Amino acid sequence: MNPGQFKTPPTLPSRRRFIFGAGGLVIATAAGGETIASGAKQYAVPDDPRKQPGRPANDDDGYGVRSQFARTHRVGGPSWALTPIQDLYGTITPSALHFGIHHAGIPTIDPEKHRLFIHGMVKRNRELSMEDLLRLPRVTHTYFLECSGNTSSSWKEPRYNDIQMTHGQMSNTEWTGVPLRIVLQEVGLDPRATWVVAEGSDAAMMSRSIPLSKCLDDALLAFGQNGEELRPDQGFPLRLLLPGYEGNTSIKWLRRLEVTDRPHMTRMETRGYTDTLPDGRSRQFSFVMEAKSVITFPSAPMILDGRGFYEIAGLAWSGSGRITKVEVSADAGKHWTNARIEGPVLPKAFVRFRLPWQWDGRAAVLQSRCVDETGQVQPTQKELVESRGAKSFHHYNAIQQWGVNAKGEVSNVQV
Numbered sequence: 001m002n003p004g005q006f007k008t009p010p011t012l013p014s015r016r017r018f019i020f021g022a023g024g025l026v027i028a029t030a031a032g033g034e035t036i037a038s039g040a041k042q043y044a045v046p047d048d049p050r051k052q053p054g055r056p057a058n059d060d061d062g063y064g065v066r067s068q069f070a071r072t073h074r075v076g077g078p079s080w081a082l083t084p085i086q087d088l089y090g091t092i093t094p095s096a097l098h099f100g101i102h103h104a105g106i107p108t109i110d111p112e113k114h115r116l117f118i119h120g121m122v123k124r125n126r127e128l129s130m131e132d133l134l135r136l137p138r139v140t141h142t143y144f145l146e147c148s149g150n151t152s153s154s155w156k157e158p159r160y161n162d163i164q165m166t167h168g169q170m171s172n173t174e175w176t177g178v179p180l181r182i183v184l185q186e187v188g189l190d191p192r193a194t195w196v197v198a199e200g201s202d203a204a205m206m207s208r209s210i211p212l213s214k215c216l217d218d219a220l221l222a223f224g225q226n227g228e229e230l231r232p233d234q235g236f237p238l239r240l241l242l243p244g245y246e247g248n249t250s251i252k253w254l255r256r257l258e259v260t261d262r263p264h265m266t267r268m269e270t271r272g273y274t275d276t277l278p279d280g281r282s283r284q285f286s287f288v289m290e291a292k293s294v295i296t297f298p299s300a301p302m303i304l305d306g307r308g309f310y311e312i313a314g315l316a317w318s319g320s321g322r323i324t325k326v327e328v329s330a331d332a333g334k335h336w337t338n339a340r341i342e343g344p345v346l347p348k349a350f351v352r353f354r355l356p357w358q359w360d361g362r363a364a365v366l367q368s369r370c371v372d373e374t375g376q377v378q379p380t381q382k383e384l385v386e387s388r389g390a391k392s393f394h395h396y397n398a399i400q401q402w403g404v405n406a407k408g409e410v411s412n413v414q415v
Helices: 130-134 163-167 180-187 381-388
Strands: 075-077 080-082 115-120 126-129 139-146 170-179 195-200 207-211 220-225 239-241 254-260 292-297 308-317 323-329 351-359 364-372 401-404 410-412
Touching (some): 139 220, 163 292, 323 351
Antiparallel strands (some): 075 080, 195 207, 195 254, 401 410
């Protein structure tokens, strides 16, 4: 296979249909036995909607519901839910489909009673209500959020054969909140301070130590998500949002910020989120999520419906800034072709890339690799293991490989 097989699409492509694996259709069952989409209401389907008035506009209890025929959904267990990145359009993740990982469940918090305490190496200790925070100057920015364990199964066997399982611990959201630096400057910082310990209100009392420099840069005290209040599983009524940092540091249900001159070595920065390197040392406080990309179509466990034209599509992102380039290969990295990046290209946010592909029906291995504005190039798995060893669990950002066999079946491979 060579670069010539990436071709301009014909005017009327005859082959664009694809089939999802059975694992991609988890839906609710109505009382009558019919299946309906999660989060939807069931309505009778008229033979001809032109001849029958539709339902009233206020038939959604004041909050819109999606079509009963929609099939996009999160999958997960009691403490985690994964974003269906393979089904999404554009780059923004709907709030209801944002991934979530919780260590002691999702607390129910009355925003009128919630308080944020700021203390430690400051001139004035402060207790802020949500009303206090909502009166401060706010900003809105789009940032990705990714768990540092996203794609961790790729470090070793067995690997998941489902993109939602391999890459579903990430989302891209429009966040609204107060820049944290405004609050820290108001309380007055001790010049010796270098760290801030953030703590949540959940039963796990999740806490992480954050460099003060990050808190004074682009950190947000976020209360808005995609134009509305945060969802409960995203930290309602208040969360810390650290753009480009591993997701665990963006503490949900934020209740306390302690300014200090050293990290507190909490459970999540000693037992967890620390990896052993080949020389026996530990890699700790590896906050920034490195340049990364993934092809979302086609991806496992999809099945292509015969040879012909398809559009390869995917997502790229970097915790260090903007994505400047994405390349795609259909022959396991022997040849690369520049993909088209759709705007806007924002720092620390997803970008969508696309490339026309004429599949000839033969086996192929699809890959994507990206470059960010700092010059960081997404590595191969071999390059990543050589530098970090095979005992790591977090921050896996190696090139993802999807194998397409002659039947059109897509699987997670390593070549």
